Amino acid sequence: MDIKILMQELSDKGEYADGVKVRLRDNNVFLINVMGSPGAGKTSLIIELIKSLRGEFNIAVVEGDIAGKVDAEKIDALGIPVIQLNLNGACHIEPISIKTILGYFDLDEIDIIFVENIGNLVCPAEFDIGEDMKIAVLSIPEGDDKVEKYPLLFTKSDVLVLNKYDMMEYFEFQDSKVVKDTRELNETSNIFRISTRTGREVEDLSRDIKNRITSKYN
């Protein structure tokens, strides 16, 4: 399928996030902002969540990237509506772009939108895009000092995914340090220890998402 590619608009106005929120609520859509480093495994995580949730929900995806559309092609191959947002040099997705993108989806036919933010631990955390849920993805090979070094993302996230957890034995990664650093910033985020290769805890995160949707819309 031809993948729609949009260039990001830039605006200083945070107010667009509120417009997104209203639009989502009016259409019973739940929007999930997925953030993490380049190579943390955001696309693979979204793909596994799609597989787990698509029986119950209609899903769409927005892929934010500096260049190219390789991730969008992977989503498209699943038969899931996807829009590629090219970031026009910016290192984060702005709410005005999400507002524009919502116009390209048939929201009556969509229950969940995953937004894969640009691979970056800094800028995306600073911009609310009108999302219902923020997922921070930290992969084991990145090391256990990332919460301490990039606190904002982990402060603002509803869920922390420790990804590539099947790689624990090959890296010096202290799970307890990450939990301690996270809890100093954020008492309530749910932590999942996931491997998209083995399926470890994917269903648990899936259930967490379903619970949040239920509590928003029921």
Added chain:
Amino acid sequence: MDIKILMQELSDKGEYADGVKVRLRDNNVFLINVMGSPGAGKTSLIIELIKSLRGEFNIAVVEGDIAGKVDAEKIDALGIPVIQLNLNGACHIEPISIKTILGYFDLDEIDIIFVENIGNLVCPAEFDIGEDMKIAVLSIPEGDDKVEKYPLLFTKSDVLVLNKYDMMEYFEFQDSKVVKDTRELNETSNIFRISTRTGREVEDLSRDIKNRITSKYN
């Protein structure tokens, strides 16, 4: 030792990079800008290069981070002069900060300064800081699509380090794809396949740095 911590100044003026260059040349100092994702292994690479080069050169380090000073403490433990630059919310190091920092070092006593840029594949590539050499660090667990997705860094780098190369067997990473994507952007960068754990190709990169210093100053 007490680690000096500076807050980044922000300026739109790229001209500071030229001032840095003049200052380096006047003092026979070679400045290396090390860039890559969070967790790509930049600090470990700098530490191995310090071990390899400190017999012949006096070395100093600048650690750029959003928050904290964990990396600076690792460098300090080696007895190497280090300044922590806290980035004041920015996602890159600006040349004006490097200009200020040069004033804190005794440049007569320094031959090489490593600058560890913030963990980020986007913004740091956009800012020259007056460096003599740009090293891009891409670790195997991040995946082989990063050159395609974040082209600017790889276009502008003098050296590409494929780091954590000892992890090749555990990840689906096509070395040839990365080489091909890199060569489309950059015909001349040298590529090293490094493991800081096993020491693989660290000496080769060390030799590359020595050659560049010789060709600048002899």
